[in-house]
Amino acid sequence: MFMAQEVDLKIAVLIDADNVSSSKIASILDEVKRYGIPSVKRIYADWTKSHVVGWKEPLLTHAITPIQQYSYTSGKNSSDSALIIDAMDILHSQQVDGFTIVSSDSDFTRLAIRLRESGKLVIGVGEKKTPKPFIAACDKFIYIEILDKEDAKPAPKTKVPAETVDTATKVLKPASQGTPEYEPIGRELLDLLKASVNDVADEGGWAPLSAIGGLLNKRKPDFDPRVYGFSKLTPLFKSLDEHFEVEEKSTEKTKIKHVYIRIKEAQKAIRRRAKK
Known part of the structure; x- marks a missing residue:
């Protein structure tokens, strides 16, 4: 981010x-x-x-x-x-x-x-x-x-199936119960996420989350995981596990956790090249 x-x-x-x-x-x-x-x-x-x-x-x-x-x-x-x-x-x-x-x-x-x-x-x-x-x-x-955290409903805990990803665009607005209605993860956002991961990925297809977040905000200044019901970028990617792999690593000395993302299609492409 x-x-x-x-x-x-x-x-x-x-x-x-x-x-x-x-x-x-x-x-x-x-x-x-x-x-x-x-x-x-x-x-x-x-x-x-x-x-x-x-x-x-x-x-x-x-x-x-x-x-x-x-x-x-x-x-x-x-x-x-x-x-x-x-x-x-x-x-x-x-x-x-x-x-x-x-x-x-x-x-x-x-x-x-x-x-x-x-x-x-x-x-x-x-x-x-x-x-x-x-x-x-x-x-x-x-x-x-x-920004109204008191009225915001919790982030979804279940994954977002591939079939729910479409081109629909909904406006974030208060629901009838007074809670915000989150935007769905549409095809446009999915393509943006994949393009951002691909542009900062290494030869193995892995991209650091921090670099992805920075690139996303340069390309789309109003990008925010909270618009889609997620408090952070990591759980958003985890909800799209049919499209992305998420790996968390931490160093023994600092114990700082680093998150990396890879497009699943990229993994398949690497395996195909290795077989040739």
């Missing part, structure tokens, strides 16, 4: 209050801490409006600085401009290593591109309705729907 190895990366968290519920902010900040330290935390809104009243307590609890931006024109989100201006000021201050933009608004696409051009890590956080251009402009994009 794509994650910062240096946990002391300084990250500016910029939140569009009109695009996220205050009940999600704790989960969002916890997610940001997987990549670094949220050293700057600002949220943008017209605080004279009634719909942002619920933010008062979370702002105090999480030490987030509210930025007032009046709505000068009806129907226009002036908070977007204020967030973009602040992001550029922070960028030129050279005090952070990355940015987290919390919004589902495509207006931030150009901002994300500009920040990445300056060598900064860009993490997007938004709903499944977020336009694809904004998602693609980020190094990593995280769906808000998968």
